[in-house]
Amino acid sequence: xxxxxxxxxxxxxxxxxxxxxxxxxxxxxxxxxxxxxxxxxxxxxxxxxxxxxxxxxxxxxxxxxxxxxxxxxxxxxxxxxxxxxxxxxxxxxxxxxxxxxxxxxxxxxxxxxxxxxxxxxxxxxxxxxxxxxxxxxxxxxxxxxxxxxxxxxxxxxxxxxxxxxxxxxxxxxxxxxxxxxxxxxxxxxxxxxxxxxxxxxxxxxxxxxxxxxxxxxxxxxxxxxxxxxxxxxxxxxxxxxxxxxxxxxxxxxxxxxxxxxxxxxxxxxxxxxxxxxxxxxxxxxxxxxxxxxxxxxxxxxxxxxxxxxxxxxxxxxxxxxxxxxxxxxxxxxxxxxxxxxxxxxxxxxxxxxxxxxxxxxxxxxxxxxxxxxxxxxxxxxxxxxxxxxxxxxxxxxxxxxxxxxxxxxxxxx
RNA sequence: GCGGAUGUAGCUCAGUUGGCAGAGCACCUGGUUGUGGCCCAGGUGGCCGUGGGUUCAAAUCCCAUCAUUCGCCCCA
Numbered sequence: 388x389x390x391x392x393x394x395x396x397x398x399x400x401x402x403x404x405x406x407x408x409x410x411x412x413x414x415x416x417x418x419x420x421x422x423x424x425x426x427x428x429x430x431x432x433x434x435x436x437x438x439x440x441x442x443x444x445x446x447x448x449x450x451x452x453x454x455x456x457x458x459x460x461x462x463x464x465x466x467x468x469x470x471x472x473x474x475x476x477x478x479x480x481x482x483x484x485x486x487x488x489x490x491x492x493x494x495x496x497x498x499x500x501x502x503x504x505x506x507x508x509x510x511x512x513x514x515x516x517x518x519x520x521x522x523x524x525x526x527x528x529x530x531x532x533x534x535x536x537x538x539x540x541x542x543x544x545x546x547x548x549x550x551x552x553x554x555x556x557x558x559x560x561x562x563x564x565x566x567x568x569x570x571x572x573x574x575x576x577x578x579x580x581x582x583x584x585x586x587x588x589x590x591x592x593x594x595x596x597x598x599x600x601x602x603x604x605x606x607x608x609x610x611x612x613x614x615x616x617x618x619x620x621x622x623x624x625x626x627x628x629x630x631x632x633x634x635x636x637x638x639x640x641x642x643x644x645x646x647x648x649x650x651x652x653x654x655x656x657x658x659x660x661x662x663x664x665x666x667x668x669x670x671x672x673x674x675x676x677x678x679x680x681x682x683x684x685x686x687x688x689x690x691x692x693x694x695x696x697x698x699x700x701x702x703x704x705x706x707x708x709x710x711x712x713x714x715x716x717x718x719x720x721x722x723x724x725x726x727x728x729x730x731x732x733x734x735x736x737x738x739x740x741x742x743x744x745x746x747x748x749x750x751x752x753x754x755x756x757x758x759x760x761x762x763x764x765x766x767x768x769x770x771x772x773x774x775x776x777x778x779x780x781x782x783x784x785x786x787x788x789x790x791x792x793x794x795x796x797x798x799x800x
Numbered sequence: 801g802c803g804g805a806u807g808u809a810g811c812u813c814a815g816u817u818g819g820c821a822g823a824g825c826a827c828c829u830g831g832u833u834g835u836g837g838c839c840c841a842g843g844u845g846g847c848c849g850u851g852g853g854u855u856c857a858a859a860u861c862c863c864a865u866c867a868u869u870c871g872c873c874c875c876a
Contacts, residue, residue: 392867468875504871620837644875664875668876689875695876717834751835756836756837776835
């Protein structure tokens with residue numbers, strides 16, 4: 388019989404790693420709530436069209452990375468490759484309130500890519516979306532919040548990259564300008580991919596990691612120098628706010644995001660020491676997206692954090708702590724022991740109880756490994772007296788205590 | 801989709817020129833009739849990824865295949 392295994396690019400998370408993910412989720416909730424965000428839970432499966440319309444039909448994500456399949460009635464469904472589209476869909480479907488709405492979410496996303504370090508086919512993101520604010524103060528707040536969150540996870544050594552992508556008024560002109568510039572040095576472009584990109588997505592040439600391409604585009608016109616006055620003013624306010632707030636950042640004119648809906652402010656947080664997949668969070672403004680999905684013309688800005696990548700940066704040494712381990716030395720006492728343990732748990736104590744009467748030595752060993760503060764020993768003698776022997780695992784002191792006084796005794800020890 | 805590396809015990813990995821399948825950690829039992837960590841003794845645990853080939857003989861050499869992994873692409 389062949390073994391059934393996980394699907395390629397899908398992973399089981401055991402402790403302590405699973406606990407790191409819980410910690411990230413709790414921290415996110417704690418921090419985001421302070422900024423007025425509330426949780427939105429949306430489905431993992433959506434109509435394919437949602438993603439085609441929001442992310443961009445020409446992007447790699449939509450063209451070759453989605454888990455798309457027909458349901459039993461032939462409708463095309465897709466496992467979400469990112470969170471924003473579904474959250475926008477939900478907001479539109481249930482009617483947006485006037486003013487600003489702030490939502491966060493977290494959960495699994497799916498992309499059919501070749502797995503590698505920090506990249507799974509099922510991966511997890513924490514997302515924040517702020518709708519209804521076109522002002523640059525909203526951009527700055529979102530960035531402050533993201534950095535606050537990453538700081539609360541105890542991460543350091545991260546770099547915030549910032550850029551503006553212009554808007555639908557000024558980006559087309561820049562795109563032409565850049566294309567013309569790139570075609571001027573077409574022969575010298577070293578990498579194959581960039582030759583193709585000049586045609587399909589010229590902005591991506593700026594983002595190429597090939598050092599030859601990078602030096603060739605060193606003097607290319609930048610979006611930043613070619614945005615319209617409105618975009619320039621917007622970006623300057625964002626930069627000014629970050630500076631005043633003491634948030635360091637790097638202006639990176641090569642920062643071009645892969646999803647079509649981004650405009651104006653974009654940002655990305657990178658780490659230098661987790662291998663090739665260095666981007667741990669990214670986001671930006673997407674003012675046209677809600678309208679594009681059939682909703683009102685409401686502006687938006689948000690970001691996504693890659694939990695797998697954050698996990699690589701967090702130290703996973705969380706010690707196990709329990710209040711007790713209940714060792715049972717006599718078969719007669721097994722039932723009573725289990726009931727006693729449950730009573731302790733109802734009284735907010737945490738701990739394990741033996742289901743089988745084994746040697747004192749082996750159970751003390753087990754108690755030690757469980758990290759229990761006290762080992763409660765219930766053998767034939769204690770069973771007869773209705774008591775329990777309480778051993779302090781740190782000092783080794785032990786004391787016999789009647790079972791009905793146990794709860795009070797554990798508190799005072 | 802393209803390249804490179806690796807598959808041997810639960811985990812991390814040795815395994816020489818082709819010659820009985822190994823270590824450390826973990827786990828279990830005992831040393832102590834009912835007392836952990838340290839120490840000591842013993843023990844469980846393997847289709848050597850899978851299928852074929854060469855050979856008297858294959859974990860080892862050859863072919864295929866699957867899986868994992870690191871890069872590219874792309875993205876969080």
